[in-house]
Amino acid sequence: MQDDIGTLLRSFLKNALRKQSQRRIRDFGGYDIGKRRNLHIIEPMARDTAEFLCTYLCISLRGEPASKEGVASAVAAALRNVSDELAYRLTRRSDEGWRTLCDLVAEFLEACLTIDRKPYDGSLTAKSDYNGWKSWEMILSDEAPRGKWRHAWKEKPGDDFIGFHGDACMGRIFKIELTGYEERWYWLISADGSPRRGWPAAGYEASARSAACRVERIYFALVRGVERIGGG
Known part of the structure; x- marks a missing residue:
């Protein structure tokens, strides 16, 4: 092999x-x-x-x-x-x-x-390293967010959400309407000045669910002090 x-x-x-x-x-x-x-x-x-x-x-x-x-x-x-x-x-x-x-x-x-x-099947999340993640880091199809996600702007509900774990803000996910990027949900990790331990602070995923899961994965890894392995 x-x-x-x-x-x-x-x-x-x-x-x-x-x-x-x-x-x-x-x-x-x-x-x-x-x-x-x-x-x-x-x-x-x-x-x-x-x-x-x-x-x-x-x-x-x-x-x-x-x-x-x-x-x-x-x-x-x-x-x-x-x-x-x-x-x-x-x-x-x-x-x-x-x-x-x-x-x-x-x-x-x-x-x-x-x-x-497995060969790349053309989907956004199928290819290893496609959007900065190794294949073993991809969000699984049955993975669901664990935190509480609410609209970033109460007076203007839309494709923009902030995620919380208790009172702590984990990050934000949002969609930008740009031609050719309809499937992309962008995410940002809440900036608190703590060490990133190799984890990126921003990126994109193919859906709101996977973007929220990505934020939570990184947030909980940082809380536990876990270094990213195989990144870059």
Whole structure:
């Protein structure tokens, strides 16, 4: 497998696996090394991961497209082979542990499946790096905003919204009517002088939903102090 595909696969796995809920991670890792692990959680973790991988990658088995169920089975098999020690490290937010896990799953998938990029289908968000984001950073089709979004100007409702998390302003999204740019919703992160940690302060997405989700992703990453990986 080409090195760039291997790197892409590992990035996707990191995105899919690390976004699992803390409850799932705790069930998978246990409350101490080898203690109270709930291995039944592997199946839903594998299904979610397969859904993510199959959305952005072409995955085949012996020349035929692999089903999501088949990919999920392969991911589950790899997860079942994770040691108690490694599984518990994940509950302690060990970056090294997560890298090791992604490598283990990736190596297993590479050994039994053929993996490649999906071709660009012409849509605004399909192409990696199209609007400044890597393919693993794209907003998912079922992703929805979590904050409260309201019209920026109460006296003039329109395609201009401000998002709030509690009392904190996260950012703004708006649409500009320009010929050839009908699908673009622009977004801005609220400027508070805090370090950007590699995250952009502005950009655009294909819809109001995805623009709002982009603002929230960056806002919560900054709140948690998370650096952007693979940007630029």
